[in-house]
Amino acid sequence: MYFIELNNGVEIPQLGMGMAAIGSWQQDDEYVSEVILKAISLGYRHFDTASVYGNERALGRALKESGLPREELFITSKVWDTEQGNTKTHDAFARSLERLQLEYLDLYLVHWPVPAYTRETWEAMEALYQQKKVRALGLSNFRKSDIEQLATFAEVRPVCNQIELHPYFTQQPLVDYCQFHKIAISCWAPLGSGSAWSAVSEHEKPLVDPVILEIAKDHDVGPGQIILKWNIQQHRIVIPKSESLENMRNNFLLSNFNLSHSEINSINELNCNKRLGGDPDYANQTHVMVKVPD
Ligand SMILES: NC(=O)c1ccc[n+]([C@@H]2O[C@H](COP(=O)([O-])OP(=O)(O)OC[C@H]3O[C@@H](n4cnc5c(N)ncnc54)[C@H](OP(=O)(O)O)[C@@H]3O)[C@@H](O)[C@H]2O)c1
Numbered sequence: 540m541y542f543i544e545l546n547n548g549v550e551i552p553q554l555g556m557g558m559a560a561i562g563s564w565q566q567d568d569e570y571v572s573e574v575i576l577k578a579i580s581l582g583y584r585h586f587d588t589a590s591v592y593g594n595e596r597a598l599g600r601a602l603k604e605s606g607l608p609r610e611e612l613f614i615t616s617k618v619w620d621t622e623q624g625n626t627k628t629h630d631a632f633a634r635s636l637e638r639l640q641l642e643y644l645d646l647y648l649v650h651w652p653v654p655a656y657t658r659e660t661w662e663a664m665e666a667l668y669q670q671k672k673v674r675a676l677g678l679s680n681f682r683k684s685d686i687e688q689l690a691t692f693a694e695v696r697p698v699c700n701q702i703e704l705h706p707y708f709t710q711q712p713l714v715d716y717c718q719f720h721k722i723a724i725s726c727w728a729p730l731g732s733g734s735a736w737s738a739v740s741e742h743e744k745p746l747v748d749p750v751i752l753e754i755a756k757d758h759d760v761g762p763g764q765i766i767l768k769w770n771i772q773q774h775r776i777v778i779p780k781s782e783s784l785e786n787m788r789n790n791f792l793l794s795n796f797n798l799s800h801s802e803i804n805s806i807n808e809l810n811c812n813k814r815l816g817g818d819p820d821y822a823n824q825t826h827v828m829v830k831v832p833d
Pocket residue numbers: 556557558559560587588650679680701702726727728729730731732733734735736746761762763764778779780781782783786787789790816
């Protein structure tokens with residue numbers, strides 16, 4: 540397993556299991572727990588959920604059932620737009636912990652920037668961090684301007700920014716800005732497949748791009764493994780979602796090959812600024828209508 544050290548010294552496994560829409564959006568049942576237990580049996584220890592994914596209870600049940608020591612796990616959750624603000628963030632965090640049956644989180648993220656609430660939300664998160672209820676605080680979908688706003692008052696530096704990132708949308712200026720400020724990049728929809736939020740058709744996916752397929756053929760691995768390794772070798776965190784045993788297993792098998800500089804560059808060159816998911820410039824307008832289940 541590959542790890543990177545976050546700016547507060549906490550280590551995070553570079554590969555995690557994305558948890559949005561396992562089964563279907565906000566499905567929170569035995570099926571979801573079984574998928575997680577399958578992932579655990581393959582070696583996954585890092586799980587990326589969010590209150591709005593509506594499957595924290597299924598994750599909590601699976602973690603309990605696995606019997607794994609808590610310190611072997613890395614669990615991330617996120618505060619949704621409608622949960623932001625000081626008291627609301629404290630409440631949202633407490634509800635996430637209760638649903639997950641955990642005493643603490645490894646990482647808590649602001650799911651999307653809502654600039655009017657960022658200060659209150661972050662200060663609440665800082666209090667949770669000081670109380671040792673969470674080991675690291677981070678951001679998601681933050682633009683450069685949002686990070687600059689945060690920097691004017693934050694006492695705890697965010698450890699990461701989780702953003703949409705795949706070969707067709709590399710967001711290089713934002714990545715460079717974050718990495719310069721020691722904010723690690725975590726890639727959502729790393730395969731550019733978007734299970735929950737996008738109607739992207741099969742032939743539009745980076746997984747079938749001729750450049751990726753050619754590199755995959757040369758290394759005798761699948762295209763998904765090439766895309767994930769392209770991120771891992773560039774010190775980024777990846778959280779592919781998979782519920783098929785074959786994809787889950789392949790996504791975990793990344794250590795028996797390495798990409799050359801020229802292969803990495805040729806994948807970088809596939810960027811066409813093609814955003815598949817929500818845009819932080821507008822997303823909040825629709826997010827306020829999305830309910831976080833109890
Ligand atoms: N912070 C945010 O705002 C935000 C937004 C969106 C997503 N996320 C996070 O990012 C995670 C991943 O995003 P995503 O699910 O939208 O996109 P993704 O991981 O790029 O794509 C998932 C899709 O790819 C398939 N797949 C997985 N491994 C594969 C492989 N090796 N070869 C071919 N297909 C493969 C999966 O199918 P099977 O299930 O059949 O294997 C699934 O349909 C989410 O679960 C969530 O944790 C965060």
